[in-house]
Amino acid sequence: MTIKELKKNKNFYLITKEVINKSSSQKRKILKFINTVNHLYFMRAEIFATRFLKYLKMQKIDFKYAINAYLKLCRDMMTSQKYFLKNKKYPVDNEKLAYKNVYGNIREMKSYMIGLAISQFLWPTHYAMYSFFIEKIEKENSKIKNYLEVGPGHGLFLIQALEKLNDNTQYEIVDISKTSLQITQSIVDTIINKERKINYKLKNILNIRNSKKFDFITMGEVLEHVTKPKELLIKLKNLVNDNGSIYISTCVDCPSIDHVYHFKSVSEIENMIKQSGFRIIDKLVLPVEEKSMKEIIKNKITINYCAHIRKKIN
């Protein structure tokens, strides 16, 4: 695929062009990525961009603000990476501070969510995880009557579930951030026209005390945001049906403005998943730079990780 193909997808090109014009380092990375993608990528990216622009218009969010939100995300990542390499620890080490700085800060959270939504199509690892999720939800489709998502953020994964699953599926959406939940809800309301049974809950998933079980749970990029990720995994084990499954994603050596738990290796993540009572059905291990795994580990370069897991039944 080439820049020619990119230009054919006018809304996605509009977003990409603006990012490229504003940042030469992004230009290099994006064009390199675009050369590796297929038609399906452009189809998905154009659908995303069309909806995203509609959302911005309806919410009266300036297009330039959205592009700057994405560039701010890239800048924050670089600043956090520098802190991490210099101090050998993440910039934030407790949930309260992350809440104060990000989830509880409307301005910051809005910018963060918009930036992350764009990154889903401009960062190869984010797009790979998004595709992995779509593949899994399509495969499990017929079994899913109850769907739970923890920390839906920009709502792109939830939208896929809403489009792929049966009309009668019931949805529960849980988040500790009011702003995040409002963003998710407004995105869903803008994009999904059909009537859906969605229950939004502003709550910590650990405090949910119900006996309801779910056929599919999505928890993307949440484990690294809590100090005790194993507690979360054990909670999910209690919430998923015996024949249900879970999509999770997290990362290794990934400093950010709101990451508090530092996974030091892929095996640390996988051991935690197994010790929490799950088996891994499928997974993706995605370093963010094109280097050998030896170099990635040595230089503490971020590795994105996602997996499709099921309960271990004795």
Place this chain on the structure above:
Amino acid sequence: MKSSDIIKKSIVEVNKQLKKKEKIVYKKTFEILGPKSKLDSLIIVNLFIAIEEKIKSLTGKEINLLSDDFFEKSYKQRYTMGDLEKDLFKKKKKKK
């Protein structure tokens, strides 16, 4: 120590970890960020850390090269070795 010498010493240090095609060259027009730059963010971060640590061991002062100035310049056009040298000079002076 002159800013240029601090940068040169830091480059030598960072280059030890890099492959031949990735090596940083001390030249005023060398693009750290820009259309012609071949450096990834990790290399830039490591270069800045090396410089900041040198400043700290020489003067005891902490400076931050990855500041808003850096991002502003790099977004607008390009950020060269010459820009880095100027920034370092200014930051060293400011901290005195």
